[in-house]
Amino acid sequence: MKRKIAAVLITVSFIAFLLIGLSDFPPYGTADSAVYNEVTARYLEKSIEETGAVNAVAGMILDYRAFDTFIEASVIFTALVLVLMMLQKNDKANGGDGNDHAHH
Amino acid sequence: MQGLHLTSLLSILILMITAFIMPVIKQRQLVTKISLATMGVVLVMLALVAVDVARVEHYTATIGHYDAPFGITFDIGPIEAVVGVLFAFVSTMVVWYASFGIHKEIKENRVKLFYTLIHLLLASLLGIVFTSDLFNSFVFIEVSTLAACGLIAIKDKPENIKATMKYLILSSLGSGLVLMGIAYLYSMTGHLNMRAIHETLQVSVAGNERAILVSLTMFTIGLGIKAAMFPLHIWLPDAHASAPGPSSAILSGIVIKAPVVLLFKVLFMVYGHEILKDTVILNLILIFGATGMIMGSLFARVQTDLKRMVAYSSVAQMGYIFFGFGLGNAMGMTIAIYHILAHGLTKSCLFLSVSSFIEQTGQRDIDNMRGIGREMPITLAIFSLGGLSMVGIPMLPGFVSKWNLALAAIDYGQIFLLLIILASSLLNVSYYFPIIINGYFGNANLEGKIYKSKMKPVRELVPLILLSIMMVIVGFGSGPILDWIASAMPSL
Amino acid sequence: MISFITSHYFQIGTVILFGVGFMTLLLNNNLIRKIIGLNIMDTSIFLFFITIGYTGGREAPIINGAFKGIDAYVTPIPTGLMLTGIVVAVSTTAFALALTILFYERFGTIDLSEVMDSRGD
């Protein structure tokens, strides 16, 4: 019970804290926010010319910020390797290199 | 000589690409060889990065064809170079050490995954340190979290699963907070590049104070969880104590350091001192750091498991780093970065020697380490050297940190902080010295122990010896290193 | 206060959702629920990013035909970032669930507290 009250209190104060920070932001859906700067302008204006992509999002994630996407692919790879490691029941499809200590 | 700039990116790409190849190779030996060779190449490349930085002081490498605010860039200066060399050196030594004995600790068919994960981990840690793009660093953080979890869970014991679960949940919470911080910053400035954010923030600080404070808190808590800042350290002892020896060395030596470097960059390069001095964040970090220094040592004192003790000692040592940040003056920050180096080398040394104690004797309890000095003289010597460095014996890196931290504390103007450093050092003495003394001396301890009976072959100890030599070099050569790091400190 | 709520309702919603996820994470010992809490948290952050990228009356940033000027399209950046964020969240969730399966196999329960209490630290 104590723990529940503590959790609720922490969460409520946390939300309040975030909301206080939120009050500095421009209203939802208005155009005067800081994100419409030279970066956005270039991604929209030059996307076709520099990346050839009509879809500016595709141009952005695979050309302007392609490194992110490359690392993202390696995140998937890491997760795949890990799940393979954890759930693969021993040496069935894996070719099984040798003596396995067989402790479950 | 632009070609040298390639090394920073190339080291990451090579690590990633070899990691992609490894899972399909059948023979364990071949994977080990590939891993060792790659690590050697990467170490050379990081050395070249350091040479390059020594030449030009600071450079920006554009990853892709677009310059700073538009594309992703690496910003590399002395701090990044030093930390990068540390990461590459420690992982090379750990891989070298692991190549002799990792198959005894984990299942045979997981050995190649161990190397795959180490490659991914090192690549992501280097990325976190080098990148100057906040969102890019977030993605790297996620790779490092997953890979680090894998390195704990690779040993199939129940306590490993439990520790990994704890680590994963807390770490994901931390990532979430970091991402929220990035969202707030992006909303305020419209940039993701650290320099661009800094410049925009300088202009638009008025009217954004509350949002700045919120985002600052998010970054501090989020990265604090990952870097085991004191009250958020609860995942660390389980995780670092249960992982296989080489994993522990990597986890304690370098994995918790990368978020610290990122926190440093976020605090002092993104926000900058102008903003920080109006907030309480630095004071909070100072308090948490100081508490960590004392409490971590107190917890370490009461442990009966040797590896757990060393793990708790990491909490205390991370406290020193946060303490240095919290002071907020140039000297404190320089020492914090230097202590990343000192602790990274010392702790990986300690963990590797502890893991060879455990491997050779089969015992984990501190009480069972009596007389180990006769059975494994070299390993205990290395352990003692690390312990002495932690305690703060002159000329070893731990001493350099403590001494300069004390000077920085005096500079800060709070004398009681000196007492905290002193108390923490005394506590360090109280848990490292008994092991060393009981290991080497006392008739009761040495009775029935046969000289060198459990020693590993010397060639298997080479990486450990190299690590300790490097540790001593970093201690003796602290002057130039400190000067070099200090030259990169953002002006206050 | 009222004007703040009416002008920021979407952001406020995402922040509250973040709190819901956070509380789910704190209150439950059940691992699956903890993972659900983490996912709610992540999703709320994604939504928050999307609110940053939304501007009323503008088109999606897909330039079919003639370019209508930069004021005609919403910014592509938050959307693109969140694609990456979603992938990361999916990967973490997959690993966490796999770990939960192993946890159940080892301990016979997915309740974290039952296991933690068995050792006094």
Added chain:
Amino acid sequence: MTTPIIRRIVGWLLPFLWIFSFYIMLFGHLSPGGGFSGGSVLGACLILDRHVNGANAFGARFTGERLLKLSLAALLLYGILKGQSFLAGVLHMNGLPIPLGTPGNILSSGLILPLNVLVGIVVAVAFYLIATLFEEGHL
């Protein structure tokens, strides 16, 4: 586990889903979509197929081992294709001269199309293998 109703409906649905997933992947640079979205739909197709038709339909020809190799090859190719561009970027040189083509055509925008397909393969295979592992415990 599967009833005839599900089997029949999935049989009708799957070809469309296959085509749809490839459409999303291949037209990622022209319309909403891209490697990740297309890959997840493709992965869902594979999972659905495995779930309904069992391991002998698709899984017999594409074993887990092979798929893993396929996705690793895709990743490797991704790393090489994009890595050269990153490295060239550091040196402020142009990478491989890949024509951007006419914007709006399917064969345009340089590396984006192949990269979308490669990411799609990686994502689809990863989802499929992860789901198979969850359900059956081996590949």
